[in-house]
Structure formats: structure tokens, C-alpha cells
Amino acid sequence: MDRRAIFFISILFIYSVCIASIELKITMSSDEQSKKLVQDVSSSIFSLAPENVRVVIEMDGMARTVNEKVDVEERLIMSFFATYDATKNVYSANWSESERIVYSCTYSPKEERPYREFVRECAHYPLERAALRLLSKNRFKKYLRVTYHPSVDEYTSFSPDGKLFAFITDRLGGNRNVALLNLMEGTIRVLPVHGSSEYFPKFSPDSSRIAFQGSLHGFWNIYVMPIDDHAKNIVLISSGSAPAYAPAWFDANTLVYIQDTEGGNAMIRATLTRRRSRVNIEGFDMVFSPTVHAGTIYFVGLKEANFGIYALTPEGNVVCVEDSFYNEHDPAVSPDGRYLAYSCNALGYYAIWIKDLQTGEKWCLTEELKQDAFYPSFSPNGQIVAFSASEGFFEPDIWFVRFFKPSDSGVRSSPPSTGSPQR
Incomplete structure (x- = not known):
């Protein structure tokens, strides 16, 4: 890990930080037919800032402001322009910075997607621009919503060197691809793989490669690709025609993943040279979502409809x-092996919970x-837990929350004791 990455990690994930703000200074204009669109986009930006x-x-000729009293450390200046083509029945919208169109x-109206999703797509650019800037400068308190696009943004993974963060998004043409968030620069880059949809990205221990579930060969397989020249050097890891999914790195040269069988599914261990063997796990109807820490494989087990x-x-x-x-569901283990993060429906909705594996104490982060x-x-x-969360009618977005213990904030330290909701 280079010095810049070490410095970034040391400052990015410290809870006690000086919170300064960013100002989004936006000029919005339109033709007569697009005035309502501009008003809806501005309302969306104000409500989500x-x-x-x-x-x-x-x-x-008028200005409106929200969060007016916060101190401004940095200003982002941009403009939004919308038009309507009556011949084609199409609205067009552009975001510009420094007189250059950036989105x-x-x-x-003939499209199948709702109008509200177009409004959110228009509004996402400045919101995401500000959020990524806050992230790269560590200017947030407990929570930070990182993405705002109406697309699906989910399945989170940090690179071990602290430089990158991966998630899956379908914002590029509606196809699910791996997206890389540069944590130091606050930028997002999508890695398209032609003819495939991707799920469950996981960084290799040396941060140079990503394992994922993909459909490059027409059904779900496990693949590994380098971050550089990603689409030219994809390696197929799984075998057979049964769907394989949810990869995790066991070590630098070995993966574990789940593959369907005639009687349910099984956990498979495979090397990068494609030597495969079945992991012996008995007593479950099915198993899901493996993750590994220090040679221990954590997984979701299904027994008689209970996960x-x-x-x-x-x-x-x-x-x-x-x-x-x-x-x-969704187990994740802290780097020191002490804490388990997972999702469950103990509050009547799925939230992210933490369990101290030493003391057994449990508390909710979200x-x-x-x-x-x-x-x-x-x-x-x-010191940070990333997750995806759904808002109303919209698809999930990426959020960050600072890790804390119940003693830090007086939060609920155990789930309710009654009820049996199902996912």
C-alpha cells in the first residue's frame, strides 16, 4: 500500500472530523414546454440534498436556497438546461460545468419507465457530485448517501488497499455492470462487459482483480478479471451448466462460491487454475452468500424455511x-474478525445489524x-460499513455509515423478541 493510500485511509474513516459544507450553485433554464420538468428537478434536488x-x-431570475446556515468550504458551480422536441415527443436535459456538457x-412519455425516474436521473448528477466530494474529503457525520441515480446500485465491496470501492449498477444502458468508485478522487467508473450482466463483485486480497458472478456464457458463472484492461482478460472459474453465484476470495489464489445441484446447491472451492472441489457442509437445505475471514467461511444456511x-x-x-x-442474510466480517455485519428483518424492515462475536452483543447501524x-x-x-438501501419506489442506492458501538450513541442494543417475519 503506498503512502497516499495510507494517508487517505487514516483521514477518511475517522469519526471525529470537522464537518464543513459544499455549496451547489446551480443555474436552471428551459424552453416553455420544459418548465415543469425544471421545477420538478429542482424540488428533487432540494429534498435530497x-x-x-x-x-x-x-x-x-429568482434564487432559492436550502441548508443556508452551513459554512461553505467549497463551491461547485453548474447549470442545467432542458428542452422539449414536439416532433419526436422527447425531453432532453443537459448538465454543464465550466461551459462543458458533463451529463x-x-x-x-411513450417510454415504459415512469416520469419520476427521469426527474431523478436529472437530479442525480449534482447530488452525486456533491456526495462524492464529501466522501473524498471526509466531510460527513454518521451517514452519507453516495449514489442517487434511479438505477440499481447494490452489492458493495471495498478494495483491501483502501483505494477503490466496487458495486453493481445498471445505469449504463440498463445492463448490470461493475462500477468502481475511487475513494481518493470521488469519481465513478463503470466497467462494461459486452454480452454479460454482473453481480457480487469482490476484490482480490491484493486489490488487483475482481471476482464476480456473470452471464458472459449465457448462464451464471463465476469469473475473475483484472481491474486494468478488464474486458480483455476475463477468466472463467466455475464449470458445468448449473448456475454458479456469490463468489468470495478464500485466499489470493482460491475462491469459494455457490452452485446449483439437482438436490439444491453446494459450496465449491476453486483455484485460479480451475482446480475445483466441493466443500463439505451438512445439515442444510441450501447455503448462500459465503464470505471468508482467516480461513473460516461464514455463510447463510437455510433450514426448513429459516435463514x-x-x-x-x-x-x-x-x-x-x-x-x-x-x-x-448477507454476512460480512470486520477486518479484525471481531464483528459480524448482516441484514435482518427484526425491526419490521431489513436493516444492517452488527454482532460482537466476542461478547454476543447486537445492535442496529441503520x-x-x-x-x-x-x-x-x-x-x-x-470504521465504515457500506450497504445498499431502497427509498420508496426507487431502486437501491449506495450508503456509507460510520461504525459505532451501542456505548457510543445509546442505540438499540438488541432486536425485538417477538414476531417471525419472512423475507
Whole structure:
């Protein structure tokens, strides 16, 4: 890990930080037929702006501001212009910075997607621009919503060197691809793979490659690709025609993943040279979502319609880690091996919970959001948990929350004791 990355990690994930704000200074204009669109986009921006982002929108000679009292450390200046082509029945919208168009989108009322999604696509650019700037400068408090696009943004993974963050998005042509967020620069780059959809990206221990579930050969397989020249050097890891999914790195040269069988599914261990063997796990109807820490494989086990989280130790023993009425999913282990993050429905909606594997104490990280949250992952130093959360009618977005313990904030330290909701 180079000095710049070490410095970035040391400052990015410290809880006690000086929170300064960004100002979004936006000029909005349109032709007569697009005035309502501009008004809807401005309302969306105002309603979603992070608490430490001041938004100033100038439109029709008037200015409106939200979060007016926050101190501004940095200003982002941009403009938005919308038009309507009556011949084609198409709305067109552009975002510009420094007189250069940086984002464009179109919409026709004849499309199947709702108008609200076009409004959100228009609004996402300045919101995401500000959020990524806050992230790269560590200017957020407990939560930071990172993405705002109406597309699906989910399945989170930090690179071990602390430089990159991967997730899956379908913002590029509607196809699911791996997206890389540069944590130091605050930029997002999509890695398209022609003819394939991707799920479950996972960084290799040396941060140079990504394992993923993809459909490059017409059905679900496990692949590994380098970050550089990604589409030219994809390696197929799984075999057979049965769907394979949810890869995790066991070590620098070995993966574990799940593959369907005639009687259910099985966990498979495979090397990068494609030597494969079945992992011996008994007593479950099916298994899902493996993740590995220090030779122990944590996974979701299904027994008689109940989901719980278990661990397969290096000695071959299966240990119950968390199994309640609330159907635990998506296990992730902190870098020091002490804490388990997972999603469950203990509050009546899916939230991200933490379990201290030493003391057994449990607490909720995302209770205040009141949104279904899934797919947690820890930052390399364990001080941030990333996850995806759904808002209303929209698809999931990426969020970051600072890791904390119940003693830090007086949060709920155990789930309710009654009820048996199902996912």
C-alpha cells in the first residue's frame, strides 16, 4: 500500500472530523414546454440534498436556497438546461460545468419507465457530485448517501488497499455492470462487459482483480478479471451448466462460491487454475452468500424455511453464529474478525445489524433510515460499513455509515423478541 493510500485511509474513516459544507450553485433554464420538468428537478434536488450541502438554485431570475446556515468550504458551480422536441415527443436535459456538457439524458412519455425516474436521473448528477466530494474529503457525520441515480446500485465491496470501492449498477444502458468508485478522487467508473450482466463483485486480497458472478456464457458463472484492461482478460472459474453465484476470495489464489445441484446447491472451492472441489457442509437445505475471514467461511444456511448465519471453521466444524426468527442474510466480517455485519428483518424492515462475536452483543447501524438495507461490507480499517438501501419506489442506492458501538450513541442494543417475519 503506498503512502497516499495510507494517508487517505487514516483521514477518511475517522469519526471525529470537522464537518464543513459544499455549496451547489446551480443555474436552471428551459424552453416553455420544459418548465415543469425544471421545477420538478429542482424540488428533487432540494429534498435530497445532504445536510451539509448548501444548494442555491437560480431560475427565472429568482434564487432559492436550502441548508443556508452551513459554512461553505467549497463551491461547485453548474447549470442545467432542458428542452422539449414536439416532433419526436422527447425531453432532453443537459448538465454543464465550466461551459462543458458533463451529463445528458432524454425521456419520452411513450417510454415504459415512469416520469419520476427521469426527474431523478436529472437530479442525480449534482447530488452525486456533491456526495462524492464529501466522501473524498471526509466531510460527513454518521451517514452519507453516495449514489442517487434511479438505477440499481447494490452489492458493495471495498478494495483491501483502501483505494477503490466496487458495486453493481445498471445505469449504463440498463445492463448490470461493475462500477468502481475511487475513494481518493470521488469519481465513478463503470466497467462494461459486452454480452454479460454482473453481480457480487469482490476484490482480490491484493486489490488487483475482481471476482464476480456473470452471464458472459449465457448462464451464471463465476469469473475473475483484472481491474486494468478488464474486458480483455476475463477468466472463467466455475464449470458445468448449473448456475454458479456469490463468489468470495478464500485466499489470493482460491475462491469459494455457490452452485446449483439437482438436490439444491453446494459450496465449491476453486483455484485460479480451475482446480475445483466441493466443500463439505451438512445439515442444510441450501447455503448462500459465503464470505471468508482467516480461513473460516461464514455463510447463510437455510433450514426448513429459516435463514441463519453459520461458520465453517478451518477444522471442518459448523458453528451457528446468528439464527433467529428474523432471517439473517448477507454476512460480512470486520477486518479484525471481531464483528459480524448482516441484514435482518427484526425491526419490521431489513436493516444492517452488527454482532460482537466476542461478547454476543447486537445492535442496529441503520435504524434511523427506515429503509430496507442489504449487502453490508466493512472498510479496510473497519470504521465504515457500506450497504445498499431502497427509498420508496426507487431502486437501491449506495450508503456509507460510520461504525459505532451501542456505548457510543445509546442505540438499540438488541432486536425485538417477538414476531417471525419472512423475507
